[in-house]
Amino acid sequence: MKFDYDSKFFDPEQTLECGQTFRFEKCGSFYKVYASDKACKVEKRENKTVVECEEGDGEFFYDYFDLARDYSDICERAKSFSFPLLTRAATACSGLRLLNQNREEMIYSFIVSQNNNIPRIKGVISRICRGLGEKKSFFGEEYFTFPTTVKMAGAGAEFFKKAGAGYRDTYLAETADEILKRGLTRFENLDGKTLKKELMTLKGVGAKVADCVALFGFGKRDSFPVDTWIEKIYREDFGGTEKDREKINLYFTRLFGDISGYVQQYLFYAKRLNL
DNA sequence: GCCCAGGCCTTTC
DNA sequence: GAAAGGCATGGG
Numbered sequence: 001m002k003f004d005y006d007s008k009f010f011d012p013e014q015t016l017e018c019g020q021t022f023r024f025e026k027c028g029s030f031y032k033v034y035a036s037d038k039a040c041k042v043e044k045r046e047n048k049t050v051v052e053c054e055e056g057d058g059e060f061f062y063d064y065f066d067l068a069r070d071y072s073d074i075c076e077r078a079k080s081f082s083f084p085l086l087t088r089a090a091t092a093c094s095g096l097r098l099l100n101q102n103r104e105e106m107i108y109s110f111i112v113s114q115n116n117n118i119p120r121i122k123g124v125i126s127r128i129c130r131g132l133g134e135k136k137s138f139f140g141e142e143y144f145t146f147p148t149t150v151k152m153a154g155a156g157a158e159f160f161k162k163a164g165a166g167y168r169d170t171y172l173a174e175t176a177d178e179i180l181k182r183g184l185t186r187f188e189n190l191d192g193k194t195l196k197k198e199l200m201t202l203k204g205v206g207a208k209v210a211d212c213v214a215l216f217g218f219g220k221r222d223s224f225p226v227d228t229w230i231e232k233i234y235r236e237d238f239g240g241t242e243k244d245r246e247k248i249n250l251y252f253t254r255l256f257g258d259i260s261g262y263v264q265q266y267l268f269y270a271k272r273l274n275l
Numbered sequence: 276g277c278c279c280a281g282g283c284c285t286t287t288c
Numbered sequence: 289g290a291a292a293g294g295c296a297t298g299g300g
Contacts, residue, residue: 019281020281110281111283113280113281113282114280114281114282114283115279115280115281115282115283116280116281116282117279117280117281118280118281119280120280121280121281167283168283171283171284203283203284204282204283204284205283206282206283206284207282207283208281208282208283209281209282209283212281225281226281227280227281227282228279228280228281228282229280229281230281245282268281
């Protein structure tokens with residue numbers, strides 16, 4: 001099936017390349033996107049962005065791309081703060097949407113992301129899917145699903161090491177084991193702050209990874225992950241002087257409140273593009 | 276050879 | 289509770 005959306009507020013490149021997901025491929029004019037155990041194609045055609053997926057997956061991808069939400073209001077609110085970088089970002093990247101992603105996929109993916117660069121993160125995750133995921137086909141082309149926790153827990157640290165995860169191999173193995181035993185119910189129905197603290201009890205999940213999981217996996221849009229790029233933005237574009245990441249996090253979340261997560265993505269993506 | 280990447284864990288003070 | 293090392297790996 002196919003559906004479309006105003007491309008001013010849904011740009012495939014901005015939405016996929018901004019660092020919130022690592023499972024997509026650019027193929028000429030369109031992107032192949034993988035999420036949990038599903039796949040779709042996304043293409044921008046003039047003023048419409050078109051999503052094409054299997055018959056039963058329309059609702060899944062409508063939710064995945066967060067299409068029920070009005071982003072024009074979010075963009076305007078972001079611009080109203082009058083920080084030059086943020087205004088440039090919200091103007092040039094109005095098509096950047098926050099994805100609603102699978103919770104376990106977010107936990108494992110962002111454990112891989114720590115002290116790592118995006119191309120390499122993509123490679124590691126791709127090899128994990130290839131090794132442990134289920135082979136499926138989409139429009140005649142094969143792809144691999146993101147592995148279930150059962151598969152992740154059964155793999156052992158050596159597998160993750162061979163996939164290129166480096167020293168994060170034991171974090172993945174231990175956290176998969178923990179989630180296999182206790183599930184995710186203890187992370188449900190919590191406010192953002194409590195969820196973050198609870199996520200940080202997992203091995204390999206610190207403040208920044210927890211914020212990413214809360215934001216992209218649990219829809220906690222008042223989260224503001226602080227990484228090396230945000231530190232740089234804080235110093236160079238907001239005149240900040242604090243060194244402690246938790247203080248920087250507090251500065252931004254108090255400033256941007258319920259739209260912290262959107263603002264964080266605008267800033268992060270714009271800074272990387274040197275906007 | 277260096278430094279950096281969507282940091283976290285452990286040890287030490 | 290704060291500060292400092294160590295950590296796998298690949299790109300620039």
